[in-house]
Amino acid sequence: MPTAPHPQNTDELYQALQENDRRPYGRTRTVTAEELVDAAEQFAEPVPLVHALLELQEAYTYGSEPRKSPVVFARLLTLFDEQPDVFDERLRHMLFWRFKWVANALRALPEIPLASLRQWQQEMRDRYEKAGLGLQPYYGQAYQLAVHVGEDTALAHELWASRTRTPLSDCEACETCERALYHLTAGDDERALRAWEPVLAGKESCQEEPARSVSYALLPLLRTGRTDRARELHLAGYRGCRRNPSMAQEVGRHLEFCALTGNEARGLELLAENRGLFDEVDSPLDLLGFLTGVEVLLQRVELIGHGELPAPGYAGRTWTVTGLRAEVRSRADDLAARFDTRNGTTAHTDRRRARLDRAPLLESLELTLRPRSLDDVAPAAPATEPTARTAAAVPDSLPELILRARTLDEQGHPDAHACWARLRTLVAARDYTHPEDPAVGPLVRLRADLLAEEANLAGEKDEFADAAALHEEAAALYDDAGAPDHAALARACALLATAELPAENTEDAEDADGAAAKAAALTAAHTSMVRLHEETPGLTPYLEARLLRLRATALALRLQTSRSDEHIAPVFAEVELLHAFATRHDLAGQISGALLLRVSAHAISGDLPTAVTEIDALLDRLKAQGPAWHLPRTLGLRGRLQLGLQDTQAAHADLTEGLRRAADWPADTVDTTRLHGDLAEVCMHLGRPEEALRHLTRSAELELRRGNRTDAFCAYGNAAQLSLDLGRVEDCIALLDSLLADPESAAGELDDRLLAQLRLTRARALHAGEDLKAATAEFVALAAESAGWDDDPGSHAMIAAETAVLLGESGEFGRAREAADQARAAHARAPRYEQLSNCLRELARLQAQQQGPDGLADALALLTDAGRIAEEARTAGYESGGRSLDTALAYEYGRVNAYAGEYEDALAALDKALALLGEPGPEDDRAGEWAECVRLAGAVEGLYLERPAPALTRLDAAVSRLTALGHTEEAESLASLAARLRDEE
Template identity: 80%
Template sequence: MPTAPHPQNTDELYQALQDNDRRPYGRTRTVTAEELVDAAEQFAEPRPLAHALLALQKAYHYGSEPRKSPVVFARVLTLFDEQPDAFDERLRHTLFWRFKWVAGALLALPEIPLAGLRQWLTEMRDRYEKAGLELQPYYGQAYQLAAHVGEDADLAYELWAGRARTRLSDCEACEICERARHHLAAGDDERALRTWESVLAGQESCQEEPARSVSYALLPLLRTGGADRARELHLAGYRGCRRNPSMSGEIGRHLEFCALTGNEARGLELLAENRNLFDEVESPLDQLSFLTGTEVLLQRVESLGHGGLPAAGYPGRTWTVAGLRAEIRGRADDLAARFDARNGTTAHTDRRSARLDRAPLLDALELTLRTRGLDDVAPAAVPAAARTAAPVPESLPELITRARKSAAEGHPDATAQWARLRTLATAPDYVHPDDPAAGPFARLRADLLADEAGRLGEKDLFDEAAARYEEAAGLYDDAAEPGRAAVSRASALLAAAQIAPQDADEAEARAAALTDAHASMVRLHEAAGDLAPYQEARLLRLRATVLGLRFQASRDEEHVEPVLAEVERLEEFAVRHDIAGQISGALLLRAGTHALCGDLPAAVSATDALVDRLRAHGPAWHLPHAFGLRGRIRLGLRDAQAAHADLTEALRLAAEWPADAVGTARLHGDLAQTCMRLGRPDEALRHLTRSAELELRHGSRLDAFCTYSNAAQLSLELGRVEDCIALLDSLLAEPDVAAGEVDDRLVAQLRLSRARALHAGEDLKAATAEYAALAAESAGWDDDPASHAMIAAETAVLLAEAGEFGRAREAADQALAAHARTPRYEQLSNCLRELARLQAQQQGAEGLADALALLADAGRIADEARAAGYEAGGRDLDSALAYEHGRVNAYAGEYETALTALEEALTLLGEPGSESGAGAGSESGADDKDHVGEWAECVRLAAVMEGLYLERPAPALARLDAAVARLGALGHTEETEPLASLAARLRDED
């Protein structure tokens, strides 16, 4: 099926070629290029055909199809020989440039004899000499052949590198890479890195640079102590080549880098992201490089005992690490042998062996914000083992007894014990022991259901938890365990009461449900007989908890005393029966209730008492909770330093227990908040990412993605753009995200953060594509037009930055339509003003009419905001609009109009320190400083219009001198500097 309309004339052909050139390299671009060659052949003119053929060769070259590139070029060369006058200077330059492409393509094909490669280089030399061209590019290709074969490379290097560059030489960045690689092959890492410096710093670049150089420089940097630099370059460099078939060798080197720095899990993640390369890379030389890098990674993973992990590989079957490694080894060995047979050396086999024989260069290098180990990428069905859990007994009756005892005590080891029992009891060959200690199978099934229900409740899956508890209660009845049945039914009541109500007044409905649940629990408790002390304590704890949740939902002070009464009842009973876990539970509830009441000093006193008791009497696993609660309370008291100390101690103690049992994820989250209060954002970022990964590991995926989203935003605010992008790429590659199983709005938020990061990283092409896709998707969010307005507005600004003002206007109109449903006054005003500024700045007088139309829309929004009584959080909409009228007209050369608009803006702003000045009387020093800065800039621009462009220096100087005097009297000396500088310039010119 054709991918584009068939051009009917040469103008349409050239337009189609231009449109196709904007497409990313890949199958669609290549097929379209092939169709355009067919279309060009219908015209009698040779020049359009030459353009189409060269475009097709480019698609093959960058689409990793080296077998097809020389064939197309042969047609171009024949056309040149037959009709040289059809080739203008540009086409002729391109023709001679592409000789190098053909040399590279032939080099990548082991079926091309060595004599054929040399014959082509001879052809290139003869053609260059006949055309009167310098031979440095020829010697560059001769060196590349020598380096590839592994013979006489030093001599070939001197013949090439000693010659001056010409117009047909490879770009500076590519030549730097070749020189650095030569030094690298000689074992001189330091010299290679010095040679590479300008490319790695971004001073030299091209289509494939610096991504190619980065991939080669990673290991030398590690060997010379530049681990931090290697990390930075890995993040940026990988993004420049991922999924690109023509850069599969670079991907292989990034995978190798992961394998040699303790980042095997990230390596597998990147391999999965690039699984298309197994199917799309047509170049045997690129295949060899990619497969060898992949094998280095898989070999390392297998050596660490994880050969059974799933791995992304060739399409058509499911692969494990070990299976894929064996497949790759055979294919790569064959490719290396074919190249060596063609070349008559062992260079490729030797280089491949050297890569596979490298030992890890670092035990661990934190490459991304999302640090993961191989255990984290194991199948989700395998539960994470507790780091310090007691050994699980081998005897089944003993295991059952131990698990029940741990559960009764609330001991963290219960998690691993129940997990082991669940695995055993659900096996097809399970036989329940005939042992009084184990009890009937119905009781074990009930125990497992109750444990599962508890974990579902922790994930807020209350409807499922309630159902499991009820089912467990029935089985306990069958097993003649009325006490356990009562506890399960009370737990079911608590879970059911927490199911999100559909009522309009959610808080009131939730409080009512919890009130009913408490009444039912009391009746259940009173009717229950034959309760063991720990079961009765558990019922009392549930009664206190449900009332605590009711107060939390209602914040009604009348609900406080009932909570404290239940807590008193629980504490008295637990003390009388010496149930340590429930005593501390009562103290935790009391402290939490005081905190919810706003009595934070009392809450601190209660947690002090709790910590003292736990240290003296235990249980030790409650200490992380106690320190965590006290840390949160102290944070509420604005004592961030003390909160940090408590939360740090909580984390230290939590390390002794399984993370899910002591709330380690929450502790990291609380520490992140505390670190932000203390002005330590980098430390906060570490805690956020650790919190998120723990949430993800324990199945709380929604919470984890939300936390990671916050981490991404913080990393962007810290200027860690590549960290932000790598984190978001990792999350968006998660299987359930890719499959559309995660909330679409949350995924959209992650993608929006990624688009913003790409924009901040100046990758405008990728950012624009992501923004445009999000704008199209969010247009269908009928329930959330405000979000669509925000996305469309940001998209419009980005398109305008790229000079695509027509598309920018379309996106702005989408934003305006959404704004009409749910107003976003400030955001839309900011967007429209920025669009107007960009259009006037880039197009001058030609863009003035469109810019003024945008400002007119911004004016209507300012009118709407004023009528609605809306107050902007940032700049005043009216004064900002007047200022933008000034700038837009100035860009278009309408200086009188610009000056009039700026004077209006100054009137609206009001002079600093006056009663009419914006921010006058404000308690915020920041607001005042912002107003002063805005006013001073407006004065400066008005003086530029008046004094420089309108050539009226006297009034301009009067304006500046008055402003400097006023600002100086108010102590704003910093803002006076640009005004004084402009005044001095005007006086000098006068």
Template identity: 80%
Template sequence: MPTAPHPQSTDELYQALRENDQRPYGRARTITAEELVEAAEQFQETVPLVHALLELQDAYTYGAEPRKSPVVFARLLTLFDEQPDAFDERLRHQIFWRFKWVASALIALPEVPLTSLRQWLTEMRDRYEKAGLGLQPYYAQAYQLAAHVGEDTTLAYELWAGRTRTPLSDCEACETCRRARHHLVAGDDERALRAWEPVLAGQESCKEEPARSVSYALLPLLRTGRTEQAREMHLAGYRACRRDPSMSGEVSRHLEFCALTGNEARGLELLAENRGLFDEVDSPLSQLTFLTGVEVLLQRVELLGHGDLPAAGYAGRTWTVAGLRAEIRGRADDLAARFDARNGTTAHTDRRRTRLAQAPLLDALELTLRPRRLDETAPAAPVAAPPSRPATEVPETLPELVLRARALEEQGHPDAQGCWARLRTLVTARDYSHPDDPAVGPLVRLRADLLDDEAGRAGEKERHAESADLYEEAAALYDDAGLPGHAALARACGLLAGVEAAAGDGPAGADGAEARAAALTAVHGRITRLQEETPGLAPYQEARLLRLRVTALALRLQTSVTEENVAAVLAEVDLLHAFATRHDVIGQISGALRMRASTYAISGDLPAALTETDALLDRLRTHGPAWHLPHVLGLRGRLQLALHDAEAAYAELTEGLRLAADWPADAFDLGRLHGDLAEACMHLGRPEEALRQLTRSAETELRHGNRTDAFCAYSNAAQLSLDLGRVEDCIALLDSLLAEPDVVAGEMDDRLVAQLRLTRARALHAGEDLKAATAEFVALAGESADWDDDPGSHAMIASETAVLLGESGEFAQARAAVDRALAAHAKSPRYGQLSSCLRELARLQAQQEGADGLPDALAFLADAGKVADEARAAGYEAQGRSLDTALAYEYGRVHAHAGAYEDAVTALEKAMDLLGEPGADEDLAGEWAECVRLASAVEGIYLERPAPALARLDAAVTRLAAHGHTELTEPLASLAAGLRDEH
């Protein structure tokens, strides 16, 4: 498959080679490199062909195709021998450098005899000596061959490591890794880690480092007790090597790390992400390393009793853990045997056996913000947390179970769901026989009960249309069973579910709200008629119908908060409370009081709502029902958050969660309780605890099947982790979420997924992975351009994309992106963001291109000026300094970068005038001081006018000190001292 137009000139060839060099390693890059060699041959010029062959060997080497790399190099070497004058110093360096690549490629191929490997090293040594080159690189290759074969490496190590490095030696980072691995093989973890320090600390790096060193250092870090460093290294290191065919060995060591730290589920997740490596890695040695690491993981999973779990493996069939492990074991054993046969040792079989024999180093190390368990990797029914109170005893006989379920249902008891679940299993069994018991009643009634319960659970999961249908079906069966009260209740519930279902399909905005309010009014009337027209209602049934009437009006109040609607809800609440009190329906007494408190809260009377919850809590603690306490404590916590009493909210929400643990998990909205507690923690300055609560909220929602709510909570957790500077945690969490099957299949809400991707792109930027961040932003900007209903979000994304493109020096693309942002901004203004974007682009272009970039930089600032004019006309107030002040300051910086120093001073003086005299406000005083500093530096240093610069600085120091801003005077005084010393 051609990947680019066929070059028609050597200039086009070189341009195509540069473009291919930007592609990731893999088949697409390799195929293009092969095509470009064919294209180079048509020009019948040596130098272009050499460049094309070098690119092809690079693609083979880093694309894990070692069989082809020596063939390409042989052709290069022939050209070098025949036409040495065609090779300039840089090309000559490449020829001698790549002798090492061929040596590594030959080692990786068990079919190449050991004698051939030694002959190639002799060829390398002879060539180096003839060219007058130092032999340290040769001895490095000799050491690697000895280590590969399994010979005593003591002498080989000294001959290599004791020699002075040469320009052809591998980079410092690669040699550091090799020395550290030598100590690792000798069993000296501490010495290995000391050797690795400069690489792990980021002081030495290259294309493969520190990712390679990190993968080898993970287990030594654990063995020496550095668990937190190991965790951090895993997150950062894995991201640097995932899906890369040339780093399959590194990927395998991350899988091994997961297997030995109680993170087997994450290991399977990472294996799925790297499934392509099974077919893309053509190097037998890399295959052996990769497969052994995969087997360590699969072996551990199988030992834990999960061999039947699905696993990602070779293409063409579906694998289980056990099946894939058996396949891998056969292939890896064969590869190890082939290498040992070639080398005349048992080194590879022994190393493989040692790796597979490792025992777990930790029972459980929490690697990410989304810890996974093996039992969560396959579909399973939600498992409730074990209650701390004695569970309601489940009767052994079916009649007793039916009667118990109905009694609990009448009370609204949380244990009713467990009884219904047990009954559903029994009734749907093929051998079910319905008891002939008058107390139980006919089968049609039991089926109606089960449908009624199922409808309620569907409603809780916001499957409202399904819920409405199930309620209607249940009502019909209740009619058949001669139970009009039950039928009326089911129909009333179905009416409310129908309104909720219609709201999801109806118009948005004011028209939708009006239609919803009218529908709820009609439903209230129909429920009232059902209550009035249904004979023989039991007190609990009538109380429930009254509660549904309140609910209809309360939902209408949420749609339209008016005094009339508030009064209507409170009147219905009074009816419910009076009826429930008269008939001692304690659950509905509590329900009425909760609805009253909620109504006050919705109406904005928070103190009254809080007073109501006070009285309700007292009643619940005295009279019950106890299972209402977590609900009320959650409501009270939210009220206190709204009243800015975070301490009280924290106490109530914590108590609510503690009490909720006494009941089945499905009985409460635990996800919301954890989410509200996270908010309280943030107000109290406890962000780490808030992060834990957000992840618990998400985990709870996932267990209950509420995936959208779960992903929203995880999205908040990702943003918070980014705000806390935990960049790798943020990226790992988002990578896990974005790999979920429903996300990949496009079944998740597209805007929510876009938000996850946006946060990930920002995290990549914060993690200084500018290339990946820019690629994601460009993709998001393209997709969001079609969001006709949300141009403001597109403006935001396009403006951030433009800044990243500017950081990469791609100013033409940045201009196009910011133009799209401005067009979206015209529909949905984002004054502050667009102004900031345009100013930053101007600064970047002037900083990177100097005077040559000044015209385009000033064009950005001119657009920022228009945005500031629009903002002023619209009455927009920026946070902190005004857009005009910020713009004047940026004019100063841009001119300074471009060498237009007089214009820079003029612009900065304008900014100072706009800011006015420094007063008590710390932020504004800081802005003013920065303008003074920059103006004085430009004038005193670049314009060589120290006198006015010093006068400005001295006056500014006096003014700032007068307002107590002594810390702001320090850089000004330092600059003044420097100017005086110089002049």
């Protein structure tokens, strides 16, 4: 299948080769390269064919197709022998460099005899000697062959490592890796890590480095106790090799790392992401390394009892861990045996066995912000949240169990949930026989109880429509069972659940119409409850108290919705009715509930001090008289009140104590998700973002365990953004990769805007992590998708503006201007003055910086557009968050002209910017910006215009002013520039 238009001339061919060079390695790039070779053969000139063949060999080499690489190189070598003048110095260098590529390819193919490998090395030596080239690269290949075969490498290493590097030697990063692996094989982890440090620190890199070195260094780092460094490098290194067929061995080592650190679930997640490698890797050597890493992981999962878990494997069938492990073991054993047969040693089988025999190095190492266990990825029922206390023992006797559930339910005791859950299982069984016990009552009564419990659980999840329907169904069954009092309570619950529905059906719950509709529904629900109460005689005290509490709750929710003063008094009146009734009948749980409703009413009405006073009294009562299970929720409310009063320390103490108390009860007793979320907010106020991050991820995890995927992904998204703000770029990317790889995300079952926000955060993180190519690709995709958001043009304007800047950073200014035009069109519908102005100014700066005088005209045109945006903003009365758009524009005119060598214009623009900024004051946060503007003006004037005297006057005055105002740090750069100017004088 053609992937690009057929080039009609050599110019088009070269352009197509450049475009293909920008593609990621893989089938698309390889097929295109093959087509371009066919096209080049039609031209009479040999040079284009050489370039096309070089591109094709590169595509085969890094696309993991070693069988084809030597064939292409043979054609290049023939061309060189026949027409050496065609090869200029650069092409000649590339040709001799790629002798090593062929050697690597031949080693990766077990069907190539060992004699042929040695013969190729001799060919390389002869060619190098004939061309007068140093032999260090040849000895490097001889050493690597010795390692591969499993021979004694001491002499080969000495012959290579002792020689001086040449222009054709492998890059510093690759040679560093080979030296480190020599020490690693000798068992010296420390020495290997010392050798690796320049690569691991990012000081040396190439196409495959540091990803290759990182994958090897992970286990030595663990063995030497550097767990944090291993975690950090795993996140960054894995991203450098994921889904890359030519780095399949590196992926395998990351899978092995997961298996040996208690991260089997993450290992399976990464295997799923790379399942294409099973079929895409055409290099037997790379495939052997990948499959061995896969087997280490699968072996570990099976060993700890999860062999029946589904596993991502070869296409065409469904795999379990056990089944895939058997398949992988068979294939990998065969590959190792083929290499050993070819080499006449047992080296590959021995190395495989050593990896498979490794014991775990750590019981547990938290690798990501989304730690998962194998239970989390099991298709069975979702794991429940572990707590310090499980529910009390459930009675074995069926009558006793039913009566126990009802007694606990009357008290509002959390252990009732476990009893109802057990009963639900028993009643659903085909062989269930209801006890003939008058104390238990008929089966229809028990079914009604179970429906009421199910309805309450739905209500707790805000599934109000389901809750209302279940309560109505329960009420009908209670009528059939001759329990009109319970039926009345169920109908009252249905009324309240139904009244909550308007907020769900209104597009904006905060909209005035939506709030009014909900308030009216709650008023009607309360009226119906009162009537229902009056029409139901003979209510037992605990049922009547519950009905009174529902009445009070309806009015409290109405007050919360309307925020109307006229709705305050009715709440307190209902609460007093409940409190008096509960006190008269000594119903501790309802007394507590009444007092909590009163606290909430004070808080909603804005009287936070009174709310705190009353909640303190309630806490004292709960600690003395109970019920103890009300303590966590009450402490959570007190924490939120303290936050409202801006006492964040007290809020933190209350919320933390609430979490501690919640651990004393079953998981569904307290909304610990809310506690963690509130703690995250408090920690941010306290300047403790790392702690906030832990609470955010914990909140998200709990939401996920309870099936609230949208809320969970929102919380995880907030955690990702916070980790990015903290500079934890790899943590951010790893978390988002995990979320976006989730089956429901991939299937499009989550809200598309939520997924787009996650992708946007990931793109920004990639940019922050200096992966410009991946960041730009994601931004371009998001810009294309958001163009269709007719209901949200402002977001499209923001995304398109950011996309334009990234394209500018890549030097693609034509595409950048197209993206900026998209942003401008969306801005016309939903103004984004600051974002669009920032985009245009930054594009102008990038073009002038990268192209100098040649880019000045285009850069100035962009600044002219930015000037129009500033004018629009002034007309609209828009005020920017920081410096004014006019000030920013004047400063950018200064920078753009300076980059283009128009220094007089640059200085005039900078003086205008300084005038617009005005001199800073003692508490002015503009001091840094002002100082930078003075510094640039001083550099233009003193260095480029060679007028040091006025420049020094400018700088000295600024230093004096900044120092007098206490801005000593800002003054340092100006003083440094002044000193330089004086030295040059």
